[in-house]
Amino acid sequence: MSRPKVLLLGDIQHARKSWEALNDIADLITTKATNRTEFIQECKDGKLDGVVAAYRTFGSVAITGLIDEELVSVLPKSLLFLAHCGAGYDQIDVHACSERKSPIRVSNVPTAVDDATADVNIFLIIGAIRNFNTGMQALRQGKWRGDPAPPLGHDPEGKVLGILGMGGIGRNLKKKAEAFGMKVIYHNRRQLSENMAVGAEYVTFDELLAKSDVISLNLPLNKNTYHIIGKPEFDKMKDGVVVVNTARGAVIDEAALVEALDSGKVFSAGLDVFEEEPKIHPGLLGNPNVMLVPHMGTWSYETHTAMEEWAISNVRQALEKGTLKSIVPEQADL
Numbered sequence: 654m655s656r657p658k659v660l661l662l663g664d665i666q667h668a669r670k671s672w673e674a675l676n677d678i679a680d681l682i683t684t685k686a687t688n689r690t691e692f693i694q695e696c697k698d699g700k701l702d703g704v705v706a707a708y709r710t711f712g713s714v715a716i717t718g719l720i721d722e723e724l725v726s727v728l729p730k731s732l733l734f735l736a737h738c739g740a741g742y743d744q745i746d747v748h749a750c751s752e753r754k755s756p757i758r759v760s761n762v763p764t765a766v767d768d769a770t771a772d773v774n775i776f777l778i779i780g781a782i783r784n785f786n787t788g789m790q791a792l793r794q795g796k797w798r799g800d801p802a803p804p805l806g807h808d809p810e811g812k813v814l815g816i817l818g819m820g821g822i823g824r825n826l827k828k829k830a831e832a833f834g835m836k837v838i839y840h841n842r843r844q845l846s847e848n849m850a851v852g853a854e855y856v857t858f859d860e861l862l863a864k865s866d867v868i869s870l871n872l873p874l875n876k877n878t879y880h881i882i883g884k885p886e887f888d889k890m891k892d893g894v895v896v897v898n899t900a901r902g903a904v905i906d907e908a909a910l911v912e913a914l915d916s917g918k919v920f921s922a923g924l925d926v927f928e929e930e931p932k933i934h935p936g937l938l939g940n941p942n943v944m945l946v947p948h949m950g951t952w953s954y955e956t957h958t959a960m961e962e963w964a965i966s967n968v969r970q971a972l973e974k975g976t977l978k979s980i981v982p983e984q985a986d987l
């Protein structure tokens with residue numbers, strides 16, 4: 654019987670041993686393609702036939718492009734499992750994967766990303782509410798705090814943090830924000846059990862917008878959450894609100910955020926993600942009241958290692974048992 658093949662899309666930097674150990678049960682292959690056209694051709698030429706599972710990184714989109722309907726239709730029929738090494742899987746059209754004649758089951762990496770992402774989230778909340786960026790920027794220009802000095806920031810203590818999306822990262826953030834004396838309210842598609850919410854108050858979406866001193870976006874990007882924060886939502890927020898995003902850029906209408914910052918409606922913002930990465934809206938780059946981090950939410954040795962190990966364990970389980978450890982929720986019943 655021929656051995657199953659596993660396709661690597663992107664790099665494995667840390668969990669090499671676990672990856673190479675898969676050699677015992679499968680042939681590990683990579684793509685020769687350097688762009689989407691070449692990758693599609695490779696699929697059409699049958700070069701990837703026999704691939705049962707694929708492991709992909711966020712960065713591999715530079716080679717394959719989005720895993721959209723077009724790509725799903727040319728991926729080898731043998732491909733049954735796609736292990737994504739990341740929490741957010743908005744690059745993958747899960748619906749197209751489910752609808753294919755031979756469906757492709759998709760897994761992501763939950764939990765392993767929570768601490769590191771919530772850490773960056775707290776860094777951005779503190780940095781934005783205290784408005785550290787203005788002074789930090791002036792200092793590097795040889796102007797100490799700037800002339801005039803920036804307006805005073807605010808303390809997190811006693812402020813209301815509204816978390817939109819109370820999944821693993823949101824709940825982790827809640828714990829950390831409470832250590833800074835913040836009061837946490839949240840909105841989620843479904844209200845959490847008291848066990849899970851541990852005292853965070855559930856509010857409607859509009860209440861979250863109206864009551865929060867700081868709004869943190871911690872929800873996945875999909876067709877329901879695209880531009881969930883735009884001009885009408887900014888209008889409903891408190892004057893001088895702080896907005897922080899470590900989820901995906903496109904959950905906010907970036908142009909509307911720039912306007913809200915310019916008008917002073919939004920006091921400051923902390924952003925780790927952008928609508929068109931790596932392109933940054935010039936209105937954000939040019940505004941010293943915005944803390945900018947180039948998508949480094951999970952950028953730590955420990956977390957990248959844990960993410961790779963998790964995604965590899967999905968591949969191993971797929972090969973050994975025909976199931977995934979962390980299938981995406983949309984496919985729970987597939």
Ligand SMILES: O=CC(=O)O
Pocket residue numbers: 738739740741742766950951
């Ligand atoms: O952005 C990071 C992730 O989705 O894991």
